[in-house]
Amino acid sequence: MSLNLDSKKVVVAQVSETLGSAQTVVVAEYAGVTVESLTAIRREARKANVYLHVIKNTLARKAVEGTKFAPLAEKMTGQLIYGVSEDPVAAAKIINEFAKANDKVKIVAGMYNEKLLDTAGVKQLASIPSRDELLAQVMGVMQQIPASFVRLVAAIKDKKEQEAA
Structure with a gap:
């Protein structure tokens, strides 16, 4: 279902607000993942206070414009799920565990402490207690x-x- 302009602005504003207090953002491809798997990972994310959503990439790129997460925009292509957390490692842990449990999930990139992380960097961040x-x-x-x-x-x-x- 397509969003109208006002709905898109609301989504961008909500994501921008979430990013304002975030320390970490992790992006992963999830093509081919079942609805049950997505529901389970969303449940785990809520428990860990991780904002985990599927957002249109164009809206996500607009949301990160002018934020410390702007360098992630170039990685926002494909069928992506976004994990955002105030806790430095929570989003990385949730998405890393999701990727371990489901071979169709591929970590694309992440950002922490204003540094762009590749897949290995996100996994290393996830290993921190x-x-x-x-x-x-x-x-x-x-x-x-x-x-x-x-x-x-x-x-x-x-x-x-x-x-x-």
Whole structure:
């Protein structure tokens, strides 16, 4: 279904607004992917706060004009799905997992930190632990430190008691 001019302007404005707060954009070809697969990846994207949509490339190019994601415009050809996230790695992780699960999905490009990324760059970005994963790791380490400290103090106490006896 074709969009009228007003609808196109609304889509461009919505995408531009989303890009305004985004840190990462990832673009992937999805030709031949089933509706069920797309529905599943969209569900996962929503959980991870990733804006994941199929947008006409001409509208996507207009939306990135004048933004830090403008260099992506040259990569916007073909049947594409766009992943946009405020989290630096979320969009890359979602689309990378989608590509691993479905051989018809091909990562085209991405942008993070004002740098254009190729397929390998997007995969490398996806391999970085997310903020939540890093916080969980730090909390795990912090929980181990007090336990280790208590065992150390108990061992010193036991040693001193043995020396005194």
